[in-house]
Amino acid sequence: MYFVEWLMRRTLTASKKDITGFEGDMKQFEKATEKYGKQYRGMQERQVSDAPSDARSIYKMNDTYMDVRTFFDEWRGGVLLGLFPLIFGVIFFPVFILSEVTGIFFSGMVSQAGRVADxxxxxxAIILWVVWLALLLVFFYLFWIFRMECxxxxHIVVxxxxxxxxxxxxRPNFAGGNQxxxxxxxxxxxxxxxQVVTKKRKREILMLFFFKQRTGAEHHDVVFLGAPLRSDHELYALWEYIRRYMEEGPESIPKPKCIPSFPWPWRSLLAPWSFLENKWAAAPWSPRMIALVLIASPVMLLHAVAHWCSLLLCWPVYWPRQLRRESTASEPV
Structure with missing residues (x-):
């Protein structure tokens, strides 16, 4: 789930040695950041939509603060599925196999056959131990990938x-850390x-940029905000929802239908559906779409189970004490 954030972090913090061969592209990027940093200064006061919407993206809102989800929550479970044979082997061998064959070295007997070991x-037994140690070594080598979603x-919370x-x-340190x-x-x-935006169905991402020219930080930063947005109209509506909350207060926007942070199984069923949602909306109940859903349903169910297991193998979002106190303060700190 955090692969995109990890990759973005590595890109934004890359040293000159790491970007050898891409110096021209990085110079163009830096010029663009300076342009947009100046062009969009003061955009917090400018209305971009007449219909602000929470876009199914709010965890919690009160008069002081609002917690918003990030985009890639549905993109999890793939690592768990990909590494499942390896994880299964690491757990299965010592519990069901090595515990049996290891007794040979102490008793000199094959307990299952009731005879003397040859x-x-x-x-x-030695080969099985070597196989398990090899699986364990590979797992530790790939553990950084496993940590992307387990x-x-x-969640990442903004x-x-x-x-x-x-x-x-x-967010986790490898994905950019707390900022x-x-x-x-x-x-x-x-x-x-x-403000000419349409309701045409397509996947959109609301991105928030923090350019170092404006923040004074050492590197640029970016977060991908909101649920998988279904049009640029919904993208603008979500930004307007956040903008009005910050500038005018919660009384200026509709009350959100907050999404639960607890990993309910039924929410994991919605994760694979989000990838087909726009196609279904374009031609609901058409024979072609029904056939596509039926064909994809086993994969979708597998994704949902892996998504839910991934959530269960994670812990709830924890705010460090200092950050928690500051982020919930009801007056400037």
Whole structure:
């Protein structure tokens, strides 16, 4: 799930040695950041939509702060499925096989057959131990991939505090770590001068940029905000929802239908469906779409199970004490 954030972090913090051969592209990128950093200054005061919407993306909202989800929550389970044979072998061997064959070295007997162990039995036991140690070595080598969606915090949360006028990002260190930015420094992936947006179904991502020219940080930063948005109209509506909350308060926007942070199984069923949702909306109940859903349903069910298991193997989002106190403060810190 955190692969895109990890990759983005590596790209934004790359040294000159790491970008050898791409110096021209990086110079163009830096020029673009300077342009957008100046062009969109003050966009927090400019309305971009007449219909603000929570876009199914709010965990919690009160008069002080609002917690918003990030985009790639549905993109999890693949690592767990890919590494399942390896994980199964690492667990299965010591519990069901090595515990049986190891007794040969102490008793000199094959307990299952009730006979004295011979050279082949000793050799077989050694080979099984070697196989398990090899599986264990490979697992530790690939553990950094496993941590992309398991044994890590369950979600990335972006908190907007309208009293301190700051944005707090809670995420794993390898994906960028916890960060605090001023609300006035953010640049969103919307164009305040272009409000011609459509409701045509397509997957959209609301991106928030924090350019180092504005934040004073050592590197640029970016977060991918919201649920899988279903049109650029919904993208603009979500940004307007956040903008009005920060600038005008919660009374200026509709009350959100908050999404649960607990990993309910039925929410994992919605994860694979999000990849077909727009296609289904374009031609609902058509024979072609029904056939596609029926054909894809086993894979979707497998994805849903892996998605849910991934959530269960993670822990709830934890805010460090200092960040928790500051991000929930009801007055400027």
């Amino acid at each position: 050279t082949g039995d000793y050799l077989g 044994l890590v915090q369950r 908190r907007f505090n309208r009293k301190t006028r700051k944005i707090y990002i809670n 605090v930015y001023d609300w006035d420094d953010v640049v969103a992936s919307v164009d305040p001068d272009d």
